[in-house]
Amino acid sequence: MPRDEHEEEVLLKKWRAQLSRGILEFLVLILLQKERHGWDILQLVRSLLPPTEPPLADGTIYNILTRLKERELVSSRSKIIEGRMRRYFKLSKKGKVLLTEMIKDWKSVIISISEAEEISEI
Amino acid sequence: MKFHNPVRNLKLKETKTNKIKNKYLKKLSLELIKRGTANDQIKSILDEVSISIEDYISEFKPKDFSDMMEKFGSPQNFCDNNSIIRSREALTGQIVFLVLTTLSLLVVPIIVITSISIRMVPPSLIFVSPEKFFLGIEGANNGYRFLGIIFGLSIYIWMLYQYFKDKFSTYDIRENIKIIILLLFWFLVVFYLYLVIRNYNVYHEVIADMWNHEMKLIVLEGVIRWLAAGIVLLVITMLYTNKYCRYYRKRNRRKQKKFLIDQVGALVIVFVLTSFTSPGPGIGVLIIAIAIGTILTGKITGKTWILGMLALLIQLGALISDLVAIEIEEDIGHNYFDRTRVIFGIRTSDAGNIVFPAIIISLCLVIIWTIFCIRILKRDKRQFLPRFNLQKGKTMFISISLVTLALIAVLGSQPHYTLIAEDHHRKVSETEIITDLYYKIPDKGRLFISYYTSIEESIDDITLKLNGSWFLTWKPDDYPLTTFKREGNFSSETDPSYSTTNFNCTFSIHYLSLKINNSGIIHYHFTLEFDSIIPLLTPMFQIQWSPIVPWFKTWNDVTIFISTIVLFFLSWNKKRNIISLNSKKGDV
Incomplete structure (x- = not known):
């Protein structure tokens, strides 16, 4: 692979990793508008985000859930299903307020990107 | 036939979970240190991840540690995913911190071993009587300066414990410092017992002779001093051991409530005020090192400022009276008189030429200390002057008892010869x-x-x-x-x-x-x-x-005694708190 292409590849990987990490918390909050258990969230996040190097580990996603819970943005309950404990997470009232603001910001970012594209078209 | 015991099985599972969690978090703490992450950040990350791991293990049940590493992600992976990047500058900071921490712990055995080696030198004072010989009053007088070292070092270790108490997460690998602190306390106890046994064993004839030669008071004072210093040391050590066993081993995540060992702070006043004028080798230098560390970390309160000032002023006063005494003695024109003086905790053999420069150094230190402290206090909006504060019953009783014993052990008519x-x-x-x-x-x-x-x-x-x-x-x-x-x-x-x-x-x-x-x-x-x-x-x-001198003969003994008692009843609060309280009252 030529050197330039390799550099581009590295940059792209870096950018994707940064993007994934940047929106991880946001994505989890969106997913938790509906009550979901830990495993479910892990699988959904992995399928929705672009693959990164290093790959997103369970610990990273689970730690975000802990952080959101500590900040009372998410509520959780435990349920024993087939002898295994399952933890269910759901957005709290405080979390909903925050998510609404975050979605607004995200939309304005998308608009800004579109505008930037438009004004840059030759 | 195997019996199924659900309680036992649950306990085994909990132990296994804890083992996996602790091992993972130790590795993570090491990785975070390697990446030069700030201590506060390491603490919050580890506490947060510990909850995540508990939840994760309870839900996904990894088979063993390697399974956990694979699924949950290795510490390196965790750091990469959370954008905790390696920084050379930050790593240098962590290395410096670790080196200073190691040195601060090593100081204790170094001072003790140095003291033992000083002690091991055969006494130069041979005291010969027509009937019997004496091996020197130094041995019989029970080595008062070593009591200063034992007392000083026990308080120094207590200060280290206060510094590291909440510094790290309980899952941090550096939390083992608390075990080292425990060992240091017991090391001092062993050292103390060694000195007691050695002095009273080796010099028992000398002590008996002193007793018979109208030196009963010296012998009694020696015994009281040993007892006082021993009780202070043992109480602090036992309090710490008790705390360590009850709280640390359980690795209780909840915030630890205040324990009696935390209330030993009153002894720091005695430690700082006696550090320069009492002949404890290395203790005065140790206090200067602590003062520099306090200035550099910016953790200065009104109390720190006043304590440092008082210690320096006591040293200054002692030096000025030494200067006057030396001048008088030189005027008399005798060649031999006691020129030994304790300057910044170091006993000098010939203080004649040192006293005056030491006065200048003390004055400069007073000025530097005050300038730095005032700047930091103004920046942090902290109180300069204290307010009266009466402590609670049990705490007050223990503190006053320990302070009294410490004053008996350290102050008084020393040296006796x-x-x-x-x-x-x-x-x-x-x-x-x-x-x-x-x-x-x-x-x-x-x-x-x-x-x-x-x-x-x-x-x-x-x-x-x-x-x-x-x-x-x-x-x-x-x-x-x-x-x-x-x-x-x-x-x-x-x-x-x-x-x-x-x-x-x-x-x-x-x-x-x-x-x-x-x-x-x-x-x-x-x-x-x-x-x-x-x-x-x-x-x-x-x-x-x-x-033949009464206790508290010298003015600096009196100053130390009064200052300790007064400072015991004073406290300093943050200025900011007072303003917010006032504004709340105003709003009402």
Whole structure:
């Protein structure tokens, strides 16, 4: 692979990793508008985000859930299903307020990107 | 037949979970340190991840640690995913922190071992009586300076514990510092016991002789001091051990409630105020190092400022009185007087040339300390002046008891003896010595005059025949009319009274003890003829003064005592808190 292409590849990987990490918390909050258990969230996040190097580990996603819970943005309950404990997470009232603001910001970012594209078209 | 025990199984599972969690978090803490992450951040990350791991394990049940690493992600992976990047500068900071931490812990054994090596040097003061010999009052007086070291170091370790108490997460690998602190406390206890046993075992004859030679008070004071220092040390050690066992081993995540060991802070006042003027080798330097560390970390309160100021002012006052005393002694024109002084915790052998520069250094330190403290206090909006604060019953009782014991152990009429003069005559080849010696004695007390000689021969077959006479006059400063004179002849034959080795024995030539009620000048004259076949004698003259002084005799003892009591009832709060309280009142 030529050197330039390799550099581009590295940059792209870096950018994707940064993007994934940047929106991880946001994505989890969106997913938790509906009550979901830990495993479910892990699988959904992995399928929705672009693959990164290093790959997103369970610990990273689970730690975000802990952080959101500590900040009372998410509520959780435990349920024993087939002898295994399952933890269910759901957005709290405080979390909903925050998510609404975050979605607004995200939309304005998308608009800004579109505008930037438009004004840059030759 | 196997019995199913659900409680046991649950406990086993919990242990396994904890093992996996602790191992993972230890590795993570190491990785975070390697990446130079800030200590506060490491603490919050580890506490947060510990909850995540507990939840994760309870839900996904990894088989073992490697399974956990694979699924949950390795610590490296965790750091990469959370954008915790490696920074060379930050890593340097972490290395510096670790080095300083190691040094701060190493200081304790270094000072103790240095003290032991000082202690192991055979006492230079050989105190020879006609009937018996003494191995020196130093041993019998129970090494007061070592009590200062033991007390000082125990408080220093307590300060280390206060610093590291909430510094790290309980899952941090560096949390093992608390075990090291525990070991250091017990190391001091062992050291203390070693000194007690050694002193009373090796010097039991000396102590008995002192008791019989009107030095009962010194012996009693020595015992009380040992007991006081021992109780303070043991109480602190037991409190810490108890806390360590009850809280740390359980690794309780909840915020630890205040325990009695945390209330030992009152002793820091005694430690800081006595550090410069008490002869504890290294303790004064240690306090300066702590002060520099406090300035650099910016953790200064009004109390820190006043404590540092008081310690420096006490040192300054002691130095000024030393300067005056030395000038007076030099005016009298005697060659031999006690020039040893304790300056910044270090006993100097000849303070004559050091006192004045030390005064300048102390003054500069007062100014520097004040400037730095005021700047930091203003920046942090902290209170300069204290407010009255009465502590709670049990805490107050323990604190006052410990402070009293510490003051007994550290303050008082120390040292109990002063070597006024020690004079080696040149190797005597002639057989006659005629000498006149004059010494200034600074205060009332008991004088012990000893004239002896060492011979590098075996004890057998040696007799030393002496001829000659001596006289001694005592001229008090205030009452010259009370001058008195004693005189006598040397005994015609002296038996060796002491031997250190088989090839070295000590002959007592003359021993005299007298009580004086004032300061004054002593004149000792002797004419001595050796009718001896032994060549190269080295006669040694020694005069020791054991002052009869009440406790808290010196003004700095009084200052330390009063300051400790006053500071005990004062507290400093943040200015910001007061403003917010006032504004709330106003709003209502």
